[in-house]
Amino acid sequence: MQLRDLVNDNPAHLVLLVIDGLGGYADARQDSELEAATTPNLDQLAAEAACGLTLPAGPGVTVGSGPGHLALFGYDPLEYDLGRGLLSAIGLGVELRPGDVAARGNLALLDDDGRVTDRRAGRIDDEPARAIVGHLQQQVRLDEVEVTFEHVSEHRVLLVLHGDGLVPQVEDLDPQTTGLPPREPTATSPEGERLAMVLRQLDRAIREALSDQAADTVLLRGFDTLHELPSMQERFGLRPATVATYPMYRGVAQLVGMDALPKVGSLAEQIELMAANWDNYDYLFAHEKAADRAGHDGDRDAKIAAIEAVDAVIPDLVALGPDVLAVTADHSAPTQLKAHSWHPVPTLLWGEKVGRDDVRVFGERACATGLLGHLRTQDLLPLMLASAGRLEKYGA
Amino acid sequence: MQLRDLVNDNPAHLVLLVIDGLGGYADARQDSELEAATTPNLDQLAAEAACGLTLPAGPGVTVGSGPGHLALFGYDPLEYDLGRGLLSAIGLGVELRPGDVAARGNLALLDDDGRVTDRRAGRIDDEPARAIVGHLQQQVRLDEVEVTFEHVSEHRVLLVLHGDGLVPQVEDLDPQTTGLPPREPTATSPEGERLAMVLRQLDRAIREALSDQAADTVLLRGFDTLHELPSMQERFGLRPATVATYPMYRGVAQLVGMDALPKVGSLAEQIELMAANWDNYDYLFAHEKAADRAGHDGDRDAKIAAIEAVDAVIPDLVALGPDVLAVTADHSAPTQLKAHSWHPVPTLLWGEKVGRDDVRVFGERACATGLLGHLRTQDLLPLMLASAGRLEKYGA
Helix, strand or coil: CCHHHCECCCCCCEEEEEECCEECCCCCCCCCHHHHCCCHHHHHHHHHCEEEEEECCCCCCCCCHHHHHHHHCCCCCCCCCCCHHHHHHHHHCCCCCCCCEEEEEEEEEECCCCCEEECCCCCCCHHHHHHHHHHHHHHCCCCCCEEEEEEEECCEEEEEEECCCCCCCECCCCCCCCCCCCCCCCECCHHHHHHHHHHHHHHHHHHHHCCCCCCCEEEEEEEEECCCCCCHHHHHCCCEEECCCCHHHHHHHHHCCCEECCCCCCHHHHHHHHHHCHHHCCEEEEEECHHHHHHHHCCHHHHHHHHHHHHHHHHHHHHCCCCEEEEECCCECCCCCCCCECCCEEEEEEECCCCCCCCCCCCHHHHCCCCCEEEEHHHHHHHHHHHCCCECCECC | CCHHHCECCCCCCEEEEEECCEECCCCCCCCCHHHHCCCHHHHHHHHHCEEEEEECCCCCCCECHHHHHHHHCCCCCCCCCCCHHHHHHHHHCCCCCCCCEEEEEEEEEECCCCCEEECCCCCCCHHHHHHHHHHHHHHCCCCCCEEEEEEEECCEEEEEEECCCCCCCECCCCCCCCCCCCCCCCECCHHHHHHHHHHHHHHHHHHHHCCCCCCCEEEEEEEEECCCCCCHHHHHCCCEEECCCCHHHHHHHHHCCCEECCCCCCHHHHHHHHHHCCCCCCEEEEEECHHHHHHHHCCHHHHHHHHHHHHHHHHHHHHCCCCEEEEECCCECCCCCCCCECCCEEEEEEECCCCCCCCCCCCHHHHCCCCCEEEEHHHHHHHHHHHCCCECCCCC
8 A cells, every 4th residue: 555545636735834943952951942932823833733753764863954855745765865966956946957967076175196185175265166166167168068067165066967878877086085086987887887987077177177276176976866756746646835935945845846936035925925826736835944044053042033933923824724734844953063963853733633632832842742752754744634634544 | 583483382361452443532622532431440451551552554544444453463454455345345244265356346327338427326225225236146147257246335335256267466447437437357467367357247247137227337446355364373373362243353353363253242242252262262352343333423422432331341351361451443533523534543551561651541642641652553462462471582
């Protein structure tokens, strides 16, 4: 039995609100950011909802935004392994065409014997790095293959190759350490031979173009192509759309078949956009970034303020009249760690048929006692479908 | 490691009481039926036991009785996918022999061009439908294949074919929509060719027999045969029996190797029957239907009364002296939904070595905080075995 065998065409509306990086943890000194925040509206939802803790990729695994969101959309993020190149392209809003190959690169320094001396080109700043990437884009030309370089941040670069017969079955070129030369392009299958040959040409062209620059080469890794994921339409019978504003989240949503509605700004505007498109879709995904950014910055006050700002617009979200509403995150981002983390993500599922538990406030420790228990993030979507009356019975 | 490698021959007694359709959910207006019921004996058991919430086929999936019970008996219901035909036969008490093929059918209406105009023969009532099925049973004869029709309810019919070489690898004939003709019998493998041929003969015979009746054909789907499931004896080293009274539950129990003890009536009589057979078996499965029926009817008072009636005989069950007692359900059946549902099932596991948690009342929200946590229904049996001292250590 597969879930897709059970989905029906009930048009009930599902809404997913991702408060990026929401989760954290209480420690010896203080409550988590969510627990410390004043969130009357989220608490009210929690009191009416079933709560739990979600794990994007299993116990102990910290995920990036790509796998975190795939899980929220009902996809096993360990099965659908999106490469760094692809995610990087998505994050920059670079639209890949089928057959394109993307890779992540580092601007790096080499010694006279061609060995890597610095994998980050002297921790180069954004501005000079952007100039170098612009220079590469002007100078590097290959026969029959179109080359695109995009600056990501500091030493980080995105490469996209467009041409016939490029199959990303090659090893990484980045040796991941200093003292060794970049690795020779090597195919891991006969299909990868053409790409390996192109990479040998590319390596020469890059070194030539950089001969008078503050970086000597680009260390490439994570070769990847556009994945053909089964769509949410196909798997779950949904008509999905996103009102997210950042390229990364719009891009991952599009990978699973969501329409990306016109870019707006604040979460309040995202909610207005949902209202305007309510009849055209039955699954709507909104995304608020500020809590994650504050988590990365280790700025506890900013993260608390970001959560409270989301709380303020919750009534507008409820006023849309979703049949089922899920509020959660793609991953935790505790300010103690200044990074994404593996800590389970507080999650609430709200709707008439969901049922309610005894959780009265929205927070990590409260959610641990909720009716949803600890669950895989990817299991949230089936619960949303079921709660919306969109899954038929299995077996007689 | 497989569980069967760890089972020993300790004769400790395991008892499973299924309160069919037990689970429900609290909503904005009221507690669940179990929470609202007055259940001093179940509460006492819960206080002495470890509690949790069980999921028959994973988050969001609503199961029928067949998969729900397979899970309770320790089988993965997604792996052992019993077809509708087989479950329908089991539910009617029609005993399938190895090699028989069973299918579900709908009495349906066709237009002059043979296209389906009504998949339920005008929502035909039981009485005229039963007459039509009796007529089919008299009229339809095939060479070398014995044909049995049984009326299920309204337009629903069971077909059983008995003959040599019938392998149910054929597509459904029911087009699942009006405006199309029934599909041509089509084998999905060379082994299914003989059945496809028989179905072409059958189709002609059915239409001929129904030419003067209030239905024109039978739309068949879910072709299935008796599954050879590994027995509970083989998998778990048990000597299992059931005292259940309804054909569906006796049938599924027999599929996994249980003896079906003589049919009695009430749960109190089932308990007496267990007592009388105590020394011949070490796994005994009792089944009480009333809560599920009330759930389907949406009759909250009746469901509460049904649960309270079970509570009244709990002391008799405990008096049998089981080493381990599990009280749970095959699925939830909230009166709000008038149907089976995906909501997790309150479950208690009682016995000297089980351990106890802080759960003091038997109910959904209380069980959410119990020691068993959220678990797959199929994991209950290993816990019962372990608690009875019937599983050896794995590894040194």
